[in-house]
Amino acid sequence: MNRRDFSKTLLMGGSGLLLTGRAVSAAPQPLKLAVASRTIDVNGRAATVFGLTGPNDRPGLTLAASETVEVDLENGLSEETMVHWHGLLPAWDQDGVPDMPMPLLKAGETRRYTLPSGNPGTHWMHAHTLQEQNLLAAPLVVRGPEELARDEQEVVVLLHDFSFTPAEELLAKLKSGSGMGMMMNGMNMQGMDHSNMSGMNMGGGMMGMDVNDIEYDAYLANDRTLNDPQVVQVEKGGRVRLRIINGATATAFTIDTGALDGEVIAVDGQDVVPLKNRQFPLSMGQRVDFRLQLPREGGAFPVLALREGGAQRTGVILATPGATVSKLADAGELQGPILSQATEAKLTAARPLAPKTVDRAYAVNLVGSMQGYEWGMQSSADLLVRRGERVVVEMRNHSMMTHPMHLHGHHFQIVAVNGREFSGAVRDTVFLPPMTSIAFAFDAVNPGKAWAFHCHHLYHMATGMMATVGYEGA
Numbered sequence: 001m002n003r004r005d006f007s008k009t010l011l012m013g014g015s016g017l018l019l020t021g022r023a024v025s026a027a028p029q030p031l032k033l034a035v036a037s038r039t040i041d042v043n044g045r046a047a048t049v050f051g052l053t054g055p056n057d058r059p060g061l062t063l064a065a066s067e068t069v070e071v072d073l074e075n076g077l078s079e080e081t082m083v084h085w086h087g088l089l090p091a092w093d094q095d096g097v098p099d100m101p102m103p104l105l106k107a108g109e110t111r112r113y114t115l116p117s118g119n120p121g122t123h124w125m126h127a128h129t130l131q132e133q134n135l136l137a138a139p140l141v142v143r144g145p146e147e148l149a150r151d152e153q154e155v156v157v158l159l160h161d162f163s164f165t166p167a168e169e170l171l172a173k174l175k176s177g178s179g180m181g182m183m184m185n186g187m188n189m190q191g192m193d194h195s196n197m198s199g200m201n202m203g204g205g206m207m208g209m210d211v212n213d214i215e216y217d218a219y220l221a222n223d224r225t226l227n228d229p230q231v232v233q234v235e236k237g238g239r240v241r242l243r244i245i246n247g248a249t250a251t252a253f254t255i256d257t258g259a260l261d262g263e264v265i266a267v268d269g270q271d272v273v274p275l276k277n278r279q280f281p282l283s284m285g286q287r288v289d290f291r292l293q294l295p296r297e298g299g300a301f302p303v304l305a306l307r308e309g310g311a312q313r314t315g316v317i318l319a320t321p322g323a324t325v326s327k328l329a330d331a332g333e334l335q336g337p338i339l340s341q342a343t344e345a346k347l348t349a350a351r352p353l354a355p356k357t358v359d360r361a362y363a364v365n366l367v368g369s370m371q372g373y374e375w376g377m378q379s380s381a382d383l384l385v386r387r388g389e390r391v392v393v394e395m396r397n398h399s400m401m402t403h404p405m406h407l408h409g410h411h412f413q414i415v416a417v418n419g420r421e422f423s424g425a426v427r428d429t430v431f432l433p434p435m436t437s438i439a440f441a442f443d444a445v446n447p448g449k450a451w452a453f454h455c456h457h458l459y460h461m462a463t464g465m466m467a468t469v470g471y472e473g474a
């Protein structure tokens with residue numbers, strides 16, 4: 001039995017694992033995707049959360065690459081909702097951001113979406129509203145023939161930050177200044193280079209950064225805490241392709257593969273030149289794919305997500321048959337690392353943008369503070385592009401929080417970190433620690449009147465950190 005058959009066996013066993021054994025081929029019938037309420041157990045307490053159920057009653061969707069699929073999104077809730085396809089590049093009116101341009105789906109409404117699956121990659125889907133906080137999110141995995149032919153087991157992990165407090169209340173607390181912000185004073189930020197920020201009037205400089213403006217009740221990996229983690233059965237000496245999605249709304253993690261040798265093979269669903277690494281920074285909205293090698297003697301191997309600047313952690317356990325799985329505390333002894341750009345600067349796209357002259361360049365300043373909890377994006381001109389142009393956007397973070405910035409409808413390539421130009425990863429979401437800059441390039445090939453361009457921290461977005469990129473004449 002090869003490893004793929006092994007995966008299928010697990011699936012048929014009804015293990016409830018987020019393992020996938022085969023791709024859904026181009027179906028003449030639209031795929032059904034249902035938004036519904038469900039109940040999960042969070043540390044012994046029942047929580048009513050949202051869920052997105054695709055074909056075969058599994059969360060989310062698995063698509064074959066390079067196909068156009070039709071999806072019937074069914075709103076089974078008693079309230080309005082909508083889903084954004086994070087990482088796919090549909091037409092603008094299919095993008096799933098409320099009123100950009102389509103209205104929310106009413107309670108009970110079904111709407112058909114036409115989605116090009118594109119290249120193979122790890123993506124996800126989520127509400128572009130405060131419903132995201134209550135787990136309205138699911139994996140969206142696109143697989144090509146190469147992945148299917150490979151003798152390796154696929155494991156998908158969706159991370160969340162969870163609160164029993166409704167998102168509206170969390171937001172109100174932040175706005176009223178009673179957020180539980182944690183100030184990190186005198187941080188020695190690895191990988192930060194202030195010399196390149198000289199052109200920016202940065203005022204007070206690095207007095208201290210704000211990390212984690214919300215203290216959550218739990219941190220989840222595939223809906224479970226580390227007190228009752230998912231244990232994924234794997235083979236001795238086998239290989240695993242681990243697809244990790246940070247679906248948290250306001251929490252960044254460092255992924256730690258522990259004792260397992262691994263390499264990072266993709267970020268945000270885009271292949272990179274493999275990078276040997278056991279730790280990887282993952283901000284909100286971002287994805288990372290690891291290829292892991294299990295030792296021949298087998299064992300139990302936790303793959304952890306360490307909360308940035310906090311001792312809390314979550315994760316899954318990869319275990320070979322018969323291995324003893326020891327209990328892990330849901331908080332470690334050390335705080336999770338503060339995310340730096342050191343890893344970003346080492347990433348190289350497997351398929352970079354073709355060489356081309358830049359037609360248009362914009363600078364966007366990220367501004368705001370915990371005081372008053374107002375965040376924003378400032379540019380000297382509206383972000384307008386023309387079809388066919390190569391566009392470069394330089395973002396400069398003038399605030400004391402880290403912002404994971406996401407552009408809809410396009411994949412972009414990182415072309416500079418703190419002024420150092422290089423041919424970096426292709427992505428759709430990139431984070432900027434305080435007082436840093438990032439430049440990305442993209443080709444304007446997907447016309448739309450107003451593509452969302454925003455911070456993927458839900459509460460920063462909700463309080464103003466959102467702009468649009470528009471096509472002239474669209």
Ligand SMILES: [Cu+2]
Nearest residue numbers: 403455457460
């Ligand atoms: Cu932000």
